[in-house]
Amino acid sequence: METTTIQLKGETVDRLKFFKEYSKESYDEIVNKLIDLQEEGELTDEAINKIQNGLNDIKAGRVISIENYAKKRGISLNEIHN
Numbered sequence: 152m153e154t155t156t157i158q159l160k161g162e163t164v165d166r167l168k169f170f171k172e173y174s175k176e177s178y179d180e181i182v183n184k185l186i187d188l189q190e191e192g193e194l195t196d197e198a199i200n201k202i203q204n205g206l207n208d209i210k211a212g213r214v215i216s217i218e219n220y221a222k223k224r225g226i227s228l229n230e231i232h233n
Contacts, residue, residue, distance in 0.1 A: 159178075164178075164217065167181050168205075168209065168214060169205050169209060170184065170185065170201075170205055171205050171214070172201050172204065172205060174213075174214065174215075
């Protein structure tokens, strides 16, 4: 599978975090879910529940920034972007 790197504004990343179902879910998975939802034309009850769960996780502080995640695992984000 071919992969590529994209640049997102911080506010865009923050908006995408609302759709995470679990902490290790990739942004690729989130973007594909959003594309699928758009193609379906409406949100299912399951999708609405998952979005609400993600919002609840954020409100409860059960998320961390990508910077903190990388730091905990010894990953340099600068190396990834270069």
